[in-house]
Amino acid sequence: xxxxxxxxELKAKVVMEMLREEKLISEIATQxxxxxxxxxxxxxxxxxxxxxxxxxxxxxxxxKSKEKEMEQDRNEFLAKVGQLTLEFDWLKKIC
Numbered sequence: 001x002x003x004x005x006x007x008x009e010l011k012a013k014v015v016m017e018m019l020r021e022e023k024l025i026s027e028i029a030t031q032x033x034x035x036x037x038x039x040x041x042x043x044x045x046x047x048x049x050x051x052x053x054x055x056x057x058x059x060x061x062x063x064k065s066k067e068k069e070m071e072q073d074r075n076e077f078l079a080k081v082g083q084l085t086l087e088f089d090w091l092k093k094i095c
Contacts, residue, residue, distance in 0.1 A: 007035075010032075012046075013032070014028060014032055014039060014042065015039075015042050015043050015046045018039060018043050019043070025039055025040070079084050
């Protein structure tokens with residue numbers, strides 16, 4: 001007899017039903033034809049690994065690095081505008 005395999009989506013759905021506590025575990029087990037022990041294992045696995053869903057704490061420097069990058073881009077842009085203004089003025093004098 002081949003073992004049944006369940007998709008991660010189904011496992012997540014079942015665990016979320018268990019966490020809502022609207023039904024008893026035995027009712028959910030009967031509904032999905034899965035043993036209560038297996039459902040408890042899924043729930044415990046979920047609870048232990050739920051923190052992995054969220055990213056690690058970001059460094060405060062992430063926001064600062066974006067600000068520095070934007071400031072650098074702005075300075076480069078202003079330098080280019082200044083250079084083009086000087087060239088334009090020079091060309092205007094020649095013509």
